[in-house]
Amino acid sequence: MTPPPAEAATMGQASAAFVPAEERRPPSLSVGPIGWIRANLFNSWASTAVTLVLGYLIIRWTLGFLDWAVFNAVWSVPGTGQAVNTTACREMKGIGACWALIGEKYRFILFGLYPFDEQWRPAVCIAIFVGLYVVSAMRRFWRRELLFIWIAALTVIGILMWGGVFGLPYVEQERWGGLIITLILSTFGIALAFPLAIFVALGRRAHNLPAVKALCVVYIELIRGVPLISLLFMASVMFPLFLPEGMNIDKLLRAQIAIILFAAAYLAEVIRGGLQALPRGQYEAAEALGLSYWQKTGLIILPQALRMVIPPLVNTFIGMFKDTSLVLIIGIFDLLNAAKTSIIEPAWQGFGTEAYLAVAAIYFVFCFAMSKYSAGLETEFNRHRNR
Amino acid sequence: METPIRPWLASTAAAVVVSLGLAAGPAGAQQQANTLDLIKQRGNLNCGVNTGLAGFAAPDSQGVWRGLDVDLCRAVAAALFGDATKVRYVPTTAQQRFTALQSGEVDILSRNTTWTLSRDTSLGLDFSGINFYDGQGFMVKRELGLKSAKELDGATVCVQPGTTTELNLTDWFRANNIRFTPVVIERLEEVNAAFFSGRCDALTTDVSGLASVRSTQGANAEQFVILPEVISKEPLGPAVRQGDPRWADLVRWAHFAMVEAEELGLTSANIDQHMQSANPSIQRFVGAAGELGQMLTVDAKWAYNIIKQVGNYGESFARNVTPLGIQRGPNELWTKGGLMYAPPMR
Structure with missing residues (x-):
């Protein structure tokens, strides 16, 4: 917005009448980036020494990593499938990454054993899942309709994954794999465990219902007392022996139920923490208003209690998301297991670091998104405290 | 407030399951006397394989299972249905494998499993051959x-x-x-x-x-x-549920057919030319003479289908195990100083 020449001229005349003393700037060494560096990195002898040592180590490590991951890396190798020739990667002898592995195997890592020609289906499902997460994360969509959106989306995902209708070939659950398994197990695990956990947490605090309280305590302690891996193990090894002949509950479903039960026990304790932290006055005030138990819980207690426990809740969610990788012990090809399997072929053996890094990046994206979102949610919900 | 009861019930049920499991153990193995008919009715073979072992069973870049153990399942499917692709692979871990077989989740366990006396007698399963001699x-x-x-x-x-x-x-x-x-x-x-x-x-x-x-x-x-x-001695071979000899026979002879074919010089490439062979062994093998298929209650061309679609034992070995740098060694034919020996097919 440059002023027109005439106006500029008048302004020039005005300033000629009164010349304010030139603003003095603070010493240039104490403001701006230089000031920040002096205050935070080179504050004293000790801090200077630490900065220099750490700086040296970080730069050295970064350069080393870049050498390995970028400058010396092998991006592609001749051939594909059984006829692949990985000599180029082998000749690097570890000084360069073999990203050709990811180029060759990314579809296996992402989709596992899903029929190769049908892999667009899980790809679409992953996109739908991500879309669902984004929509559910936005507050303006927090209405009853969201439930219908979820039901509709899950139906579409079911149709796409199983097929058997609309000309899509049927795909058995054994062949599902990769990222979609991780998303299915963690989404359903968290979505179904959360309501269950709320009831268990409330049940554990129902002092006037001793039987219910005892049941909840037993459930929580029993499930928390064993590792997830042993629950999965029981679901996959013990359980089938007791079903009638010829009857098999699918392996994936068994794992899913074990994960839900496990997550619910942990979440219940987190939620109970929130319930306990709420001042007694809130309960009494709600009762004084004449609210029934469910009204009191739904309108007064839970909204405040859940808000307080967002950080530990998200902590548990992130933990559960990564714990789904334990299904590898029962032979389900989730993201991590698919990556492990991708380096079994003789041609690709020995390039585990590359596969693990690729999978770590995928896990990081999801976990970091969860963490950032929860931080945002926390600030928004606790605005009244930060006046 | 009834809702919390359900998870409690679930955990109690789980506890009951555990205690029963300890009591019953492998004795809870179920026996299906008619696996063969069941599989024919179902239209595919459920095959328990390793979750990933180079050369024996591992999915390739396109998710297609390959390996020596996988080829055995394909051979059984070829004998049963005339179609080696009618196999549903169930990846099993070392701990799950016997349960998967006992509970009927898989019909055949072809998962680099060492044949030992205790496994053969106490786990409710029968080993039906050795497809790899390891040590x-x-x-x-x-x-x-x-x-x-x-x-x-x-x-x-x-x-x-x-x-x-x-x-x-x-x-x-x-x-x-x-x-x-x-x-x-x-x-x-x-x-x-x-x-x-x-x-x-x-x-x-x-x-x-x-x-x-x-x-x-x-x-x-x-x-x-x-x-x-x-x-x-680590003899690795396929196992089936105990108490179903007809099914065990078919698995056993599917493996022997692959060995026999190598001995007779039949490969997936040349078996079509041997259909009119004058050699009586080959005639019986391809189903042109004799009633071998009928005795196994499968198609007369069962062995032909195995070799045409999967290949003989040597081909399977060369395709899967040789790239690992493993020599034939004890897995060579008996005529060449190895241990691979098929009883006469007649």
Whole structure:
């Protein structure tokens, strides 16, 4: 917005009448980036020494990593499938990454054993899942309709994954794999465990219902007392022996139920923490208003209690998301297991670091998104405290 | 407030399941007397395989299962349905594998499983053949100049704990009165890494494992040698549920057909030319004469289908196991000094 020449001229005349003393700037060494560096990195002898040592180590490590991951890396190798020739990667002898592995195997890592020609289906499902997460994360969509959106989306995902209708070939659950398994197990695990956990947490605090309280305590302690891996193990090894002949509950479903039960026990304790932290006055005030138990819980207690426990809740969610990788012990090809399997072929053996890094990046994206979102949610919900 | 009851019930049920499981154990194995009819009715074969073992069962880049154990399942499917693709692969871990078979989740367990007396008798299953003869061996650096494992006196040996491997190692060294220091490391990759970084003089595991580890060293493979001694017997083969001899017969003869074909010189490439062969053995094999198929209650061309679609044992071995750097060795035909021997098909 440059002023027109005439106006500029008048302004020039005005300033000629009164010349304010030139603003003095603070010493240039104490403001701006230089000031920040002096205050935070080179504050004293000790801090200077630490900065220099750490700086040296970080730069050295970064350069080393870049050498390995970028400058010396092998991006592609001749051939594909059984006829692949990985000599180029082998000749690097570890000084360069073999990203050709990811180029060759990314579809296996992402989709596992899903029929190769049908892999667009899980790809679409992953996109739908991500879309669902984004929509559910936005507050303006927090209405009853969201439930219908979820039901509709899950139906579409079911149709796409199983097929058997609309000309899509049927795909058995054994062949599902990769990222979609991780998303299915963690989404359903968290979505179904959360309501269950709320009831268990409330049940554990129902002092006037001793039987219910005892049941909840037993459930929580029993499930928390064993590792997830042993629950999965029981679901996959013990359980089938007791079903009638010829009857098999699918392996994936068994794992899913074990994960839900496990997550619910942990979440219940987190939620109970929130319930306990709420001042007694809130309960009494709600009762004084004449609210029934469910009204009191739904309108007064839970909204405040859940808000307080967002950080530990998200902590548990992130933990559960990564714990789904334990299904590898029962032979389900989730993201991590698919990556492990991708380096079994003789041609690709020995390039585990590359596969693990690729999978770590995928896990990081999801976990970091969860963490950032929860931080945002926390600030928004606790605005009244930060006046 | 009834809702919390349900999870409690679930956990109680789980606890009951555990206690029953301890009581019943493998005896809870279920017997299906008519697996063959059941599979025919279902239209596909449920095959329990390893979750990933190079050369034996592992999915390739496109998710297609390949390997020696996988080929056996394909052979059985080819014999049953005339179509080697009618197999549903169920990846099983070492702990799950026997349950999967006992509970009927899989019809055949083709998962590099060692045939031992205790497994054959107490787990409710029957082994129906050996498709790979393995055994424990030693690998050392070539520069040590060793010719025999008996020269390993005073050596440090890298070994994985908790397996028969560790027990065999101790037994063998004691029997031969040789001193050694074991370096016991839990994870396979770490054991191998310890050996290649020079922490121990020798690495011990099954010979097939040693060969495949060696082949991953690429150009460096020449610096390592596998010593000739094989100190244990690890016959790997398919297993089926106990109490169904007809089904066990079919699995057994599907494997023998692959071995027999190699002996007769029949391959997937040339079997069509042998359809009119004058050799009575080949005539019986391809179903042109005799009633072998009828006796197994499958199609007369069952063996032809196996060889046409899967190949003979030698072809399967060359396709899957040879790339690992493993020689035929004991898995060579009996006529060539190996142990692969099929009873006469007549």
